[in-house]
Amino acid sequence: MDEKDRRILACLQADGRMSNQELADRVNLSPSPCLRRVRQLENSGVIQGYTALVDEQAVGLSVTAFVRVRLQVHSTESVNTFERAIAGMDAVLDCYVMTGSADFLLRVLVESLKDYEEFVRYQLHAVPYVASIDTSFAYGHVKRATVFPRLKASD
Incomplete structure (x- = not known):
């Protein structure tokens, strides 16, 4: 896992609903390589899922x-x-x-x-x-x- 992957994870943890385009812009990648990295993080189990934070x-x-x-x-x-x-x-x-x-x-x-x-x-x-x-x-x-x-x- 490199610094780009860490930035992708930080961005998704902060806002899991952002679009791939917005994510790519935030981590300074083009959309296709960004999406490939996200899919690899999902497939390897680093990203285990997505959820909503709800006020108890x-x-x-x-x-x-x-x-x-x-x-x-x-x-x-x-x-x-x-x-x-x-x-x-x-x-x-x-x-x-x-x-x-x-x-x-x-x-x-x-x-x-x-x-x-x-x-x-x-x-x-x-x-x-x-x-x-x-x-x-x-x-x-x-x-x-x-x-x-x-x-x-x-x-």
Whole structure:
């Protein structure tokens, strides 16, 4: 991956809806080579897809919870069971494997505290091997970046 590819990625992360012509202009390429580079980035799996950023509040998902989960045992079976269960939970937007006191960190998005309680009681508690659940609620949002730090390029 060269500097042109990095600039293409930065531009697409900032605005995935820009036309190929606009992208080509921004990275100083003609449209055909620019499109070839984008297709190569897609085919190689560097670009995994395109999406829209949606305001959680606007669609009624006003509660963001960061949930630290510790497992009772650390076996292949317990980890695989937990990961499979989490993969099927719509309220979980992100799940990270962690170092430190928690084994996993979840970002959960729900409509209300009541919905969060139901998520914990009926989904998370139902997962085998869960030893502890520790939740922090976000009450504000300071920054959301969409362009990776290494990709930021000066215009």
